[in-house]
Amino acid sequence: MLLKDEVGMLQRVPLFSGIEPAKLKLLAFTSDRVNYSAGQILFRQGDEGDAAYVILSGKADILVDSDSGPIKVAELLPNSIVGEIAILCNSSRTATVRAATQLEALRIRKDHFLRLMKEFPEMTIEMVRVLADRLSHTTADLIDARSAK
């Protein structure tokens, strides 16, 4: 996959949809293209967050440690971004991400990501929107869980 194809992929990621292609190309160029085979770990729960990943092809599982071993909580499909929370909060990874198939991803380093957010408010707003969306989902889930008890 060439740089220009990656730009096409990035444009389809909601977070980056508002950014002009030239800047996306720069982002793609300065990011590392990484390959994983099925079963390889992108990052582990508890690690320090140093990068976010955009899945270009393949699938990955999001796993959370529990007393009875890791539980799969979600699946990542191409065009999704993962690992951005730990970058934003300076916290450690909240989950483990493992490649479920042969996986190609774009690894965006923390300092690059933060710099982009500073330079492109549209991206930051989009970011906030996605996060708020997730928060409302989580809240709804929580209410469901409480009322089901």
Added chain:
Amino acid sequence: MEPSLARYIWTHTRKQQLWILMIVVLSMIPYFMSFDLPKLIVNGPIQGKGFEQPGATQPFMRLHYDLPFIGDVLFFSGFQLGRKATLLALSLVFLLLVVINGLFKLYINTYKGRLGERMLRRIRFELVDRVLRFPPVYFKRVKSAEVATMVKDEVEPLGGFIGDAFLQPVLLGGQALTAMLFILVQNVWLGMIAFVIVVIQIVLIPRMRRRLIVLGRQRQLTARALSGRVGEIVDGIGAVHVHDTSNYERADIAARLGLIFKIRFDLYQWKFMVKFLNNFLAQITPFLFYMIGGYLAIAGRLNVGQLVAVIGAYKDLPGPMKELIDWDQDRQDVQVKYQQVVEQFTVEDLIAPRIGALMVDDPGPMTNPLSAVSLSIADDGGAMLLDRISLQVKPGETVALVSTATGGAEALAEAFARLNWPDSGRIVSGADDLLELPEAVTGRRMSYASSDVFLFHASLRDNLLYGLKHAPLTSVPYEGAAADQQRWNIAEAHRSGNPDLDVHSDWIDYASAGATGPHGLFEAVRRVLDAVVLSRDILDLGLRSLADLQRHTELAKRIVELRAALRTRLEQEGLSGLVVPFEPGAYNKEATIGQNLLFGAASGLALADKALAANPYFASVLKQAGLDGTLYGMGMEIAEQTIELFADLPPDHQFFQQLAFMSAEEIPAYETLLQRLKNRPYEAVSEADRAMIITLSFAYIEPLHRFGLLSDELMNKIVAARNQFYENLPPELQNAVERYDPAKYIAAATVMDNVLFGRVGNNHPDAPDRIRAIVYDILDELGLYAELLDVGLDFDVGAGGRRLTGGQRQKLDVARALLKRPDFLILNRPLSALDQRMQDKVLRNVLEEARRDDHSPAIVWAVTNPAMAMMFDRVIVFDSGQLVEDGTHETLLAENGIFKELLS
């Protein structure tokens, strides 16, 4: 040291001074003969005196003397020579005298020069020897650069002066006196005039020079202070930048230079003033001669011939007088410098020479306990660091020194290491005062490491083994020219009062490290490095270094085996995708185009990096292979893409770290270049511009940069060009590149590159770490681990060890202390740069390593954290310079005292 320079010189060079004086007197004979000869030539053969008749002859070399009582005695009647033959013979004698005079001059100058150089060597050695014997407190007060400048620069002029120290006054004084006497004999009054003027010169000039001496001393002191400050700036450059004080430093230096300028200018003014006066006095004498002598002549009281003779003789007086006065100035100048230096090097409490005397044999173990007897130590400000402490450390005991912030444990450790001398009380080993024991005992049977590490600018190995170099243990066999050179070295060393210890001998005391020779030593080295957890760091350094193939032959010999083992292992673990190996007939996609073209490691500057594209031969190969146009097009594409991506970014943007093609500073240049070259056909582009563009393509790696510029056809062409390049490699480039050969070790590449013999895939983020782990594994399996460690030990630690991290330096210092296998191991907060977990680990390892093979040294460890005390037999607690608690860990815990408080 001898305070008077003259006496110092006389003591050491008496015989030589007398010899050279004798030679000089001897040289006067041909010198005066050569004065007389021109007259003989002109009067005799040229003007024809004695050859009035044609065919007349004159005796040549006729020797006859008119002796008292006996009368005229003829020793040799001489050869009878004609006019022309006499001219020839006399001219030849003149030539002979010229040669003899020249040879005398040559001998005298060489002799004086050598005499001076020997003395200079002696003085410098004596100064450094004294530095080695200064008491520790002295070093708190001097700047190293000032001491260095004294040894190097300030004594330098002494060398030039020493040869003339006694010769010049005798010689010139003699000449001046002769001329003076001659004048006096001609006419007493005129002689008196000359005499009075000379007396004025002798009295007045030195008086005026006193100020010169004062200024000279100031000049020396300010120059020394300047070099001290410059040294300080260099050492403290970090602090300067951190605090933005570079302009303060500039101001300080400018002020000092201003002062130095003022002093030097004053000096010149006075110097020339004195010179003027001196010349004036010298010239006033002829004036008086002409006036008074002329008056006397007119008055008929003086014969005109006498007056002319006096004036003629006076010509010979100012010359020697002037030189004599110059000599005197030199003498004073040098004397001042010498005194200044001697003052600085005259220190009380100098360590006696016997303490540091050379001892080749093993002094035997220290079996007595080490005791502090009512020991008090104050710091420079007079505050008590330790106040009448008494304690005893028995052999084999492990003691933790725990201290509150103002405790004094560190001072005690330093006192045990003799780095801090007691103000009262003493430290004894058995019945002997520790300070009275030779260093040959304490330096071998005790060792010391602290947080304040000093490393020499040498390899890791040299620094590690430094603690074992006490005495030359082998005599090196020299042969042929080297043997002559060595004999000369020893003879010269003796003549200058230097020791003749051979620095090339093997100084390493293998036995004290528990080894029998270099090979066994390596085991010991490996163990201590493992103990301080430094081996891995050194292995990493080894992997990243170029191996010295003279020394590490094994690595080169087994490189094929190593590479094969790595391939097999990667296949077994299903990781073959991580490394793409170099194959002579294939394109390596993970390497740059430049690397694929060159397919070798550049070992000089001719083919390295940016010079590659500009190399004419390389360019011609590209042309032949039909690649130049393609790569140019590629370079243009890269330039366009790069500029499109990066042109708007500020030069300090972190994205530039990702850019391999050009630096942020080069972007504007490429931008204009691109504007200029766009739409221009390749043929119309100049060679230099082509190289600028083509060089961009050399950095391109398809999987990393993903511009989609590489086709199969291009890759094939590149592989073909690679072969072409090596086929006709011109001789001047033979040594500029080492071709990648699967069967050969490449000296110009790092060990890691040699083992990998390929490129790590760019798309695997954890590949480098995994591969490194595998490489270590394989090296261990093949028994090459030691070899790699040895390569790592070649690493140059830089000035003061600054190429290592603080933690690495401290670990190295502890390893060095351990390697000696001492009877008393003193450790003074040695690992303060490490985190607590690592300190604990190293502490455990060190205690174990020190006691390996039933060795049981006493270990005194000033700990950084009271919790570390748990590992020791005995714990001693200090507070405000007092010993407050002493006992085992358990008893102290039970006491609920300061120790418990410190622990919580």
